[in-house]
Amino acid sequence: MTYPRYTSLARSLPANVPFVGPETHERARGAPFAARIGANENGFGTSPRAIAAMRKAAGDIWKYGDSQSHDLRAALAAHHGTEPANIMVGEGIDGLLGYLVRLIVGPGDAVVTSDGAYPTFNYHVTGFGGVLHRVPYVDGREDPTSLLAKAAQVDAKLVYLANPDNPMGTWHSGTSVVAAMDALPEGCLLVLDEAYVECAPEGTAAPIRPDDPRVIRLRTFSKVYGMAGARVGYAIAAPDLIEAFNKVRNHFGMNRAAQAGALAALQDGDWLAHVQRKISRARDRIAQIAQDNGLYALPSATNFVAIDCGGDGSFAKAVLDNLIQQGVFVRMPFVAPQDRCIRVSCGPMDQLKIFAAALPSALEAARG
Amino acid sequence: MTYPRYTSLARSLPANVPFVGPETHERARGAPFAARIGANENGFGTSPRAIAAMRKAAGDIWKYGDSQSHDLRAALAAHHGTEPANIMVGEGIDGLLGYLVRLIVGPGDAVVTSDGAYPTFNYHVTGFGGVLHRVPYVDGREDPTSLLAKAAQVDAKLVYLANPDNPMGTWHSGTSVVAAMDALPEGCLLVLDEAYVECAPEGTAAPIRPDDPRVIRLRTFSKVYGMAGARVGYAIAAPDLIEAFNKVRNHFGMNRAAQAGALAALQDGDWLAHVQRKISRARDRIAQIAQDNGLYALPSATNFVAIDCGGDGSFAKAVLDNLIQQGVFVRMPFVAPQDRCIRVSCGPMDQLKIFAAALPSALEAARG
Numbered sequence: 084m085t086y087p088r089y090t091s092l093a094r095s096l097p098a099n100v101p102f103v104g105p106e107t108h109e110r111a112r113g114a115p116f117a118a119r120i121g122a123n124e125n126g127f128g129t130s131p132r133a134i135a136a137m138r139k140a141a142g143d144i145w146k147y148g149d150s151q152s153h154d155l156r157a158a159l160a161a162h163h164g165t166e167p168a169n170i171m172v173g174e175g176i177d178g179l180l181g182y183l184v185r186l187i188v189g190p191g192d193a194v195v196t197s198d199g200a201y202p203t204f205n206y207h208v209t210g211f212g213g214v215l216h217r218v219p220y221v222d223g224r225e226d227p228t229s230l231l232a233k234a235a236q237v238d239a240k241l242v243y244l245a246n247p248d249n250p251m252g253t254w255h256s257g258t259s260v261v262a263a264m265d266a267l268p269e270g271c272l273l274v275l276d277e278a279y280v281e282c283a284p285e286g287t288a289a290p291i292r293p294d295d296p297r298v299i300r301l302r303t304f305s306k307v308y309g310m311a312g313a314r315v316g317y318a319i320a321a322p323d324l325i326e327a328f329n330k331v332r333n334h335f336g337m338n339r340a341a342q343a344g345a346l347a348a349l350q351d352g353d354w355l356a357h358v359q360r361k362i363s364r365a366r367d368r369i370a371q372i373a374q375d376n377g378l379y380a381l382p383s384a385t386n387f388v389a390i391d392c393g394g395d396g397s398f399a400k401a402v403l404d405n406l407i408q409q410g411v412f413v414r415m416p417f418v419a420p421q422d423r424c425i426r427v428s429c430g431p432m433d434q435l436k437i438f439a440a441a442l443p444s445a446l447e448a449a450r451g
Numbered sequence: 452m453t454y455p456r457y458t459s460l461a462r463s464l465p466a467n468v469p470f471v472g473p474e475t476h477e478r479a480r481g482a483p484f485a486a487r488i489g490a491n492e493n494g495f496g497t498s499p500r501a502i503a504a505m506r507k508a509a510g511d512i513w514k515y516g517d518s519q520s521h522d523l524r525a526a527l528a529a530h531h532g533t534e535p536a537n538i539m540v541g542e543g544i545d546g547l548l549g550y551l552v553r554l555i556v557g558p559g560d561a562v563v564t565s566d567g568a569y570p571t572f573n574y575h576v577t578g579f580g581g582v583l584h585r586v587p588y589v590d591g592r593e594d595p596t597s598l599l600a601k602a603a604q605v606d607a608k609l610v611y612l613a614n615p616d617n618p619m620g621t622w623h624s625g626t627s628v629v630a631a632m633d634a635l636p637e638g639c640l641l642v643l644d645e646a647y648v649e650c651a652p653e654g655t656a657a658p659i660r661p662d663d664p665r666v667i668r669l670r671t672f673s674k675v676y677g678m679a680g681a682r683v684g685y686a687i688a689a690p691d692l693i694e695a696f697n698k699v700r701n702h703f704g705m706n707r708a709a710q711a712g713a714l715a716a717l718q719d720g721d722w723l724a725h726v727q728r729k730i731s732r733a734r735d736r737i738a739q740i741a742q743d744n745g746l747y748a749l750p751s752a753t754n755f756v757a758i759d760c761g762g763d764g765s766f767a768k769a770v771l772d773n774l775i776q777q778g779v780f781v782r783m784p785f786v787a788p789q790d791r792c793i794r795v796s797c798g799p800m801d802q803l804k805i806f807a808a809a810l811p812s813a814l815e816a817a818r819g
Binding site: 100133142313 | 459468469493521557680697708712
């Protein structure tokens, strides 16, 4: 007898991992990275007020966090002009996606996403036995029209759209997303991942009523707020859907210091604006580095830039592998044709300088 | 059409919550508690070295935590004389229990526990469609013999045993647990929750080979290590079972500062010994307070004491409600006959003094 007796679903799951972490790379290569610009972390750092709040809360870490994340939810509701009943705080968008998929997707249920979109969403769908249907990107962007057409065709329970998109950095206007939602099939929930929206152009966030039962929006403190290691994300949705999370979530799962830090980060608009400016300049700099090497950088509404290396996926992979060897942590899309690119996170100029110095020889090695 | 289309399992789940948090109570009563001795948090606080490590890590919180918790797992393996492959670090025991149940329990699968044992385990089992079979406590203790007999009878995939026990504080010797395991039915995994074992008498931790495929042990930094708000627990089991967690867990779910804090806490044996002494004295003091009020305190191997209020569950509930009204946060077992008790966490003497002052009038009110 197999010991223990896993469910048939668990036995069927692959043991793969959506992402290899930078520390795992570093242990494999036996040396730290010189530039950590691969995981779309915010190298410009965290709000000093948030850091101070976390340091203060460390002295109280013997207490469990507030199971309702009351103060943070109240502040988020005020920030977005919603009610706290529209907000669910969770262990990053990854954690919230897991709960959401668990609530809605069972074995055989159809889910639609773009081919090459966020792998961790796919990981959860597969993990709960859902069947993924993928539509191609169109011109480097996720395509709401074909996503919703596919959703209607396969009777999808969920359709995933990231706006702005990861891994390409492309985006749609919020109004065009709302317009596309007219084609959302009945009973299909739009999962609108807005992880990067704080560094997108004005008008990218979709103007959606918080009580609209057709959509759940996901936000995070991991990206522009610079708190990836804290694990704080949140969902905005109709109160019934928010309440449903209470059936399955880890009620005391939030780190107490992270709750305090996120609240302070939300209240530090000056730091947010500072980071937004830094990201904007870093995007320009990365585009310039690409151009200096005869490559094309895709316009980006995120804190990273996809650089088209001018070849196919195996060429971009060779460039990436060489960069990793040189101590530059970057990543690349997993799926063709997006995998012609490498993806470089916005970081301080000294980090980008290391990237700029390494790129020519990486390209040469890949060509040779 | 219901919107969204939840799974039939999700629709069937109650919206209840295993525990009401102290902050939720405080908001309801409109005032903070004077004594926070209800959630078995460690009011003696966290290792200063752990706090310093978390404060240092706060400055790096823009980075994701190490998805493999490599350094912490290596230190835990050394601490327990196992290999890192025997250790899985997760978001508290609650998070790990969720993953474990998900891997093994599907709709209709039988699981055995004690009637009145840890409700969050039950929450996960129900949440994944499992069927709970409960056996009574015997003399205020979970009873391995009847647990394993029931497991054989219902062909259970999991059987849960907490040693020491929560909510009663009672315990078995580790060797008696191992002896009882001879009766473990084939294909039934023993979930041995040792959350409180660091404050139990020598010999309470079960001497189990880490590669024994019949058992998974769960430990935490939330109790004696004083890091409940950090969310760090770990499992010790055979490598195949540990590896299976990678199929379903939130790979980047660990808070980076919490990882650093747990590592420092593990290395601070002096603080652990200090807390163990404080807990021991607080247990004695709580027993004395009970005796001073004509009540019986159960012997405890944990950082809390169950006090038999001398009546039935509704009497103990009246005592508890009055204590809450007086600003003393304590809890009580959920199920008869254990619910004749209230459960008081070990805390500093000033907290116990508040409890001692409030108890006589709480008893009087309940009797009146």
